[in-house]
Amino acid sequence: xxxxxxxxxxxxxxxxxxxxxxxxxxxxxxxxxxxxxxxxxxxxxxxxxxxxxxxxxxxxxxxxxxxxxxxxxxxxxxxxxxxxxxxxxxxxxxxxxxxxxxxxxxxxxxxxxxxxxxxxxxxxxxxxxxxxxx
Ligand SMILES: [Zn+2]
Ligand SMILES: [Zn+2]
Numbered sequence: 001x002x003x004x005x006x007x008x009x010x011x012x013x014x015x016x017x018x019x020x021x022x023x024x025x026x027x028x029x030x031x032x033x034x035x036x037x038x039x040x041x042x043x044x045x046x047x048x049x050x051x052x053x054x055x056x057x058x059x060x061x062x063x064x065x066x067x068x069x070x071x072x073x074x075x076x077x078x079x080x081x082x083x084x085x086x087x088x089x090x091x092x093x094x095x096x097x098x099x100x101x102x103x104x105x106x107x108x109x110x111x112x113x114x115x116x117x118x119x120x121x122x123x124x125x126x127x128x129x130x131x132x133x134x
Pocket of ligand 1: 011
């Protein structure tokens with residue numbers, strides 16, 4: 001299991017994680033797009049928790065009964081999504097400092113029916129709609 005180092009833009013927060021694999025699963029839901037301020041959450045699944053080395057500015061926002069979102073109160077970087085029912089952390093690919101990007105692939109897109117029409121990712125992905133999670 002490879003361990004990767006993560007940090008926010010201002011470096012007030014840093015942590016390490018073990019990733020399940022080098023696959024990205026994008027979530028297009030409106031909460032993820034709002035939190036990221038961008039085109040969805042490019043999530044990478046962690047094995048186990050996150051090991052904080054600097055956490056002075058960490059804030060955790062409870063966005064729903066099943067989800068908690070960590071971000072930096074100094075610079076605003078979104079750092080993780082914690083899925084409560086399965087006790088799993090997902091990290092946005094952009095916060096990982098030492099990710100071997102040539103080995104990473106985008107494999108799935110969830111809440112694809114919530115994706116606005118003004119963007120589209122290239123490449124083959126498995127696509128899931130909101131109905132797949134009900
Ligand atoms: Zn920060
Ligand atoms: Zn989402």
